[in-house]
Amino acid sequence: MNHSQQVAKDNGKFLVTNIQRFSVNDGPGIRSTVFLKGCPLSCAWCHNPENINPYQEFYHNTEKCVRCGACADVCPEGAITPPVKRETKKEPEMAVACCTTPESSAARAVPEEISETEPPQIDREKCTHCMKCVEACKYEALTLVSTLMTVDEVYEEVKRDEMFYQSSGGGMTLSGGEPLMNPEVTLELFKRAKADGIHTALDTTGFAKWEIIEGILDYVDIVLYDIKIIDEEKHKKWTGVSNKLILENARKMAKRGTNMRIRSLVVHNVNYWDPGHAKGVMAFAKSLGESVKGVDILPFHNFAEGKYDQLGRKNVFKGFPNLFQEDIEAYEKIITEGNTWKTTVGGMIGVEQDAA
Structure with a gap:
């Protein structure tokens, strides 16, 4: 445990990289998305590389x-x-x-x-x-990646837009990183939101012990579940971990009757263009039955290139172009045809609350 982690533990604080207000991609309606730091996966294409490491960093x-x-x-x-x-x-x-x-x-x-x-x-x-270098820099060339916050501070920020949640069917989404790496924080924030009638969404890789997940699901209205790669060996290659636990937890959620939206990222050299992957995602989503309310296809984008440079991190996909809806039409067709769920490209913009 490094210095910043010890400070957080001693003061009941945790690292938050961003609270994105008026978010429309991370669940139904207008939302506040809280990005918690730390993730057990190291996806080569990560669009939020600042959230991978669980400790404080600087740009x-x-x-x-x-x-x-x-x-x-x-x-x-x-x-x-x-x-x-x-x-x-x-x-x-x-x-x-x-x-x-x-x-x-x-x-x-x-x-x-x-x-x-x-x-x-x-x-x-x-x-x-x-x-110490950040403290010494007077010109904001060195800045902290995240902020130490308490549950009270985060929830106060989330509550500021409660009127927009009510009018749009929105609410609070916990994302990251992986919010299940901070289970106590995640559980407490969801409990408070549910007590106030605020819709809750968990954006997760599903890579956690079931005992941790199960205790949180009672306070979650919908899970945005990442299915990155179906093939286990490719999953290990590109994310650093096996997907066995991820797929198993998704099945357990479905058996429990949890509302889910499957999120499938399309990335150069990984699964673009790979009809077999699209068919695999569709087949897995169908196997989960009525729990799956929709599939969100997320095309690769390169907006995080500057973050990689400022974090001093290797960027495997540096220079690769963005993918757009027209680039993945065939992929979208495979995911959508013959299924009752609603498919989106890029997130839940335009998806009604009752679809969640």
Whole structure:
């Protein structure tokens, strides 16, 4: 347990990366989606890489960096290399006047000396997450990824938009990361929401002990359940874990009568274009019976590229283009045809409350 985790434990606080208000993709209606930090999976395409690690981290925005070196000065581990000034030469453009020749102009041209200071380089392997560098940065080039909050603080924020939940059939969604990695927090927030008549949604990978999940489901109106890859070996390759527990827990939820929406991500080199995967998702969803109220197909997007760069994380899909609805029409057709559920592309926009 590192310093930030110990502080959180001692003060009844936990790490929240974002509370997204007026969210319309994470369950029916207008919602507040709470993103909790920490996930047992390491999906190569993760659209929220800041939520994978369960401890506090920081972004490094080199565009805001003024190269003062204050961060390197305070780092106790020597994990930050100070800014380095480099001299480069820029060849001048050839200017040709009416009374000169290109040869004579080039002969008189002198290369221009350019000074450029590279930003500090951060060795994330040496970093112990003490955050002294963030405290020393006055220019917001180094900023915390998440905020330590209590259940009271989070729920107060969620309650601010209660009138919109009532008018739209919306509510609160807990996401991440994986909210089941924070079961006490997740359970308490859902309990409070249900006591106030606020619709609740759990956005989950399903990768947790059933004993943890079962105790929370009594307070959940709908589960947004990620089925990333059906084939177990491919699942291990791309997420780092087996999907046996995930599929087993989905079956247990269905047997229990839990309302579910299956979420299926379409990613380059993983399952795009793979008709076998689409057929597998459809077959698995059908096997869960009436518990499945719909399937949400989530096309890959590259909006998180900047986060990967600022977190110093490897981005397997850097430079890959976004996928759009027209790119996955055949996939959508396989998922939809002959089934009674409603299929969306990108989330639940336009899906009525009674479909949940």
